[in-house]
Amino acid sequence: MGGDVSLAEQTASERRRPWSHILVFLAPAALIYTVFSIYPLLDTIRYALYTQDEHGIAHFAGLANFIDLFSLPVWADQFRNALLNNLIFFVIHVTVQNIIGIALAAMLSLPKLFGRNIYRTLIFLPTMLSVVIIGFVWQLILSPLWGVSEGFLRAIGLPQLFAPWLGQESTALVTISLISVWQFVGIPMMLIYAALLNIPEDLVDAATVDGANHLHVFFYVKLPLILPTIGLVAILTFVGNFNAFDLIYAVKGTLAGPNFASDIMGTFFYRTFFGYQLQLGNPTMGAAVATMMFLIILVGVMIYLFGVQRRMQRYAL
Amino acid sequence: MTSRSTPIFGRLLRSLLATAALAAGGAQLVSIPAASAQNLTIESWRSDDADIWNGTIIPAFNAKYPNIKVVFKPTPPTEYNAALNARLAGGTAGDLITCRPFDASLELYKKGQLVAVDDIKGIENFSPVAKSAWQTDDGKTTFCMPMASVIHGFIYNEEIFKELGLTPPKTMAEFHQILDKIKADGRYTPIDMGTADQWEAATMGFQNIGPNYWHGEEGRKALIDGKAKFTDAPYVADLTELASWGPYMGNGYKAQKYSDSQNLFALGRAAIYPAGSWDIPIFRKQADFAFSAFPPPLPEGASKCYISDHTDIAMGINAKSPNVDAAKTFISWLASSEFADLYSNSLPGFFSLSNAKVEVKDPVAKTFLSWRDTCESTIRNSYQILSRGNPNLENELWNVSSQVINGTMTPEAGAKNLEDGLASWYAPHKQ
Numbered sequence A: 001m002g003g004d005v006s007l008a009e010q011t012a013s014e015r016r017r018p019w020s021h022i023l024v025f026l027a028p029a030a031l032i033y034t035v036f037s038i039y040p041l042l043d044t045i046r047y048a049l050y051t052q053d054e055h056g057i058a059h060f061a062g063l064a065n066f067i068d069l070f071s072l073p074v075w076a077d078q079f080r081n082a083l084l085n086n087l088i089f090f091v092i093h094v095t096v097q098n099i100i101g102i103a104l105a106a107m108l109s110l111p112k113l114f115g116r117n118i119y120r121t122l123i124f125l126p127t128m129l130s131v132v133i134i135g136f137v138w139q140l141i142l143s144p145l146w147g148v149s150e151g152f153l154r155a156i157g158l159p160q161l162f163a164p165w166l167g168q169e170s171t172a173l174v175t176i177s178l179i180s181v182w183q184f185v186g187i188p189m190m191l192i193y194a195a196l197l198n199i200p201e202d203l204v205d206a207a208t209v210d211g212a213n214h215l216h217v218f219f220y221v222k223l224p225l226i227l228p229t230i231g232l233v234a235i236l237t238f239v240g241n242f243n244a245f246d247l248i249y250a251v252k253g254t255l256a257g258p259n260f261a262s263d264i265m266g267t268f269f270y271r272t273f274f275g276y277q278l279q280l281g282n283p284t285m286g287a288a289v290a291t292m293m294f295l296i297i298l299v300g301v302m303i304y305l306f307g308v309q310r311r312m313q314r315y316a317l
Numbered sequence B: 001m002t003s004r005s006t007p008i009f010g011r012l013l014r015s016l017l018a019t020a021a022l023a024a025g026g027a028q029l030v031s032i033p034a035a036s037a038q039n040l041t042i043e044s045w046r047s048d049d050a051d052i053w054n055g056t057i058i059p060a061f062n063a064k065y066p067n068i069k070v071v072f073k074p075t076p077p078t079e080y081n082a083a084l085n086a087r088l089a090g091g092t093a094g095d096l097i098t099c100r101p102f103d104a105s106l107e108l109y110k111k112g113q114l115v116a117v118d119d120i121k122g123i124e125n126f127s128p129v130a131k132s133a134w135q136t137d138d139g140k141t142t143f144c145m146p147m148a149s150v151i152h153g154f155i156y157n158e159e160i161f162k163e164l165g166l167t168p169p170k171t172m173a174e175f176h177q178i179l180d181k182i183k184a185d186g187r188y189t190p191i192d193m194g195t196a197d198q199w200e201a202a203t204m205g206f207q208n209i210g211p212n213y214w215h216g217e218e219g220r221k222a223l224i225d226g227k228a229k230f231t232d233a234p235y236v237a238d239l240t241e242l243a244s245w246g247p248y249m250g251n252g253y254k255a256q257k258y259s260d261s262q263n264l265f266a267l268g269r270a271a272i273y274p275a276g277s278w279d280i281p282i283f284r285k286q287a288d289f290a291f292s293a294f295p296p297p298l299p300e301g302a303s304k305c306y307i308s309d310h311t312d313i314a315m316g317i318n319a320k321s322p323n324v325d326a327a328k329t330f331i332s333w334l335a336s337s338e339f340a341d342l343y344s345n346s347l348p349g350f351f352s353l354s355n356a357k358v359e360v361k362d363p364v365a366k367t368f369l370s371w372r373d374t375c376e377s378t379i380r381n382s383y384q385i386l387s388r389g390n391p392n393l394e395n396e397l398w399n400v401s402s403q404v405i406n407g408t409m410t411p412e413a414g415a416k417n418l419e420d421g422l423a424s425w426y427a428p429h430k431q
Helices: A004-008 A012-016 A018-047 A064-071 A073-108 A116-128 A131-142 A149-155 A172-184 A186-197 A201-209 A214-242 A246-252 A265-274 A283-311 B008-031 B047-064 B077-090 B103-110 B128-134 B158-163 B172-185 B199-214 B216-225 B233-243 B258-266 B277-286 B324-334 B337-346 B363-374 B393-406 B411-423
Strands: A050-052 A058-060 B038-044 B068-074 B096-099 B145-157 B189-191 B270-276 B291-294 B306-317 B376-378
Touching: A018 A283, A050 A064, A050 A283, A064 A073, A064 A283, A073 A116, A073 A172, A073 A186, A073 A214, A073 A265, A073 A283, A116 A172, A116 A186, A131 A172, A131 A246, A172 A186, A172 A246, A186 A214, A201 A214, A214 A283, A246 A265, A265 A283, A265 B077, B038 B047, B038 B077, B038 B324, B047 B068, B047 B277, B047 B324, B047 B337, B068 B324, B077 B103, B096 B103, B096 B324, B103 B306, B128 B145, B128 B306, B145 B158, B145 B199, B145 B277, B145 B324, B145 B337, B145 B363, B172 B189, B172 B270, B199 B216, B199 B233, B199 B258, B199 B270, B199 B306, B199 B393, B216 B376, B233 B393, B233 B411, B258 B270, B258 B277, B270 B277, B277 B363, B291 B363, B306 B324, B306 B363, B324 B337, B393 B411
Parallel strands: B038 B068, B038 B096, B189 B270, B306 B376
Antiparallel strands: A050 A058, B096 B306, B145 B270, B145 B291, B145 B306
């Protein structure tokens, strides 16, 4: 915000009221964020401190919802299960998606690559598709009745590998995570690709003169220079994953089966807040779950900001 | 959501505004000729039936009441309750609300979101049993006009049965012989059901064959009174029967969804489809072979048959609707014998709850209906009172039934799971 150097160059009248400009330029964003993000967020936290009676009237109840959420087995078990599944969901994303993203970006930035733009577009395309379409298409591909995956495995001589992956407790969450990775791998690829393009040719040339081969150049010259971008991608993935809901809702519904094996925070929140089939919604408990999601994301982002980003070594290019 | 905790002056202001609006509305009513059109919007989960509503039912209504314009606005079934609650709370819900049976609608009435329908003409056409799913616990107030019930059973492909020389089974032993024969033949899926969506396992499985084990209403009431428990023999036997279905179900049934099952049967690739009668219109439209139905086979030693004849669908009036009078006119028409006939025959498989004598023309729907004469009717045991608590019994039934079929839970463990969940909040089961 408003650096001291530029301030010195301003006219005398402006110097007296430097804040007026800042206010004018900040106002639209501040207003929109306040009305559509900050206020609903604070109101959600406030609402989590209430309970509702059968007539739908809310009464202040302090931390009762949170105490229930952590201590009553009916809530605590679901919460723990959803949190654990969400962590697995995140770990799969951050490892598989980033490694594939880096590899794709590295290949795209090879100097002699034919059809670069076509690859880039094709790989990025799923990111722009609706989650409902992604869910539908992958359910069809993996379907044991009409899907192509069983035939494909048979064609390459591995029919015994096929299983109804989306329907088994042991595989449902991993399968959905990988579908999501497939959809969003374009984002880390593009960000890292842009970072790779920013690396000056001289550095690569100098390393080559010193006798480094392609792999050396990538691991010792390029990778350190794109680490800040990878960190950024990781934290974006973290925020996205702990807010995730739509793909699991589209593929498994809100009961996130089998036996809640694919239940994550988002589906747990939805089921709690809105209810499900004969289960009536509990908006105040839902608000408590939403508050927990907010706190988890907040803590995660803080750890990244203060623990990782500030210690990260940056190189001026 | 915040509206419920509005400070007192906010409420005052709102009631003042409402009074003003009412006064203005009243003034308008006087000035506008009585023939002006009124609009009604119907909230429903029956997206499958949109064509029938738009093409048959609403035109028939308009033939009598041309000044009331009706729009049918369905939401997919699994999202309906959540979406409806949000719209009612936000004041954007339609004028007519299609009512789920029992507690989901009772909750809406208690919150003041539905109006009582006791004084609407036509309510006298329904028996106390028909109304019971949409009444307060004391039975004094009815808040939705009953429309139809659905019956469970098994729909089978007649051509496959003829080809393999099979006849519909009467007992569970015969049922298993037939399944073995179809499986041995190898060309057709014996039981066409999946566990991916979970609800079929509970609804078309557990609740379909269950009444024969727990003796219909007798067992259902015993559960509510706490005289019976899910760990008792009938419930374990029901789950044990379900556990034997897995090997007869299609390859990869764990990832088979409801629509997959419907398609598999309509394509003639499956022999027996555990059904709800509401599936009839879809198969009528899609299947190009003859199909029929048989009731849940009797377990060993049983002589009396019971069927799940579930009061499923009704319609109520949004208390905040600006067109309550028009809505009452519509609801009253729903209670007429004209509607009973229209509904039962344009949507075979939904059986009118009205006392009016209705001639059902679809042969398969007629078969379903004929079981009412030979078997005792009951409703799904999880719907009344028992799904009020947390954990929710209906959700638990979905989870347990599908896991028992998947083989990841034994019938005994499943029964214990259900009973423990119920006992954790429901006083009659606590001892």
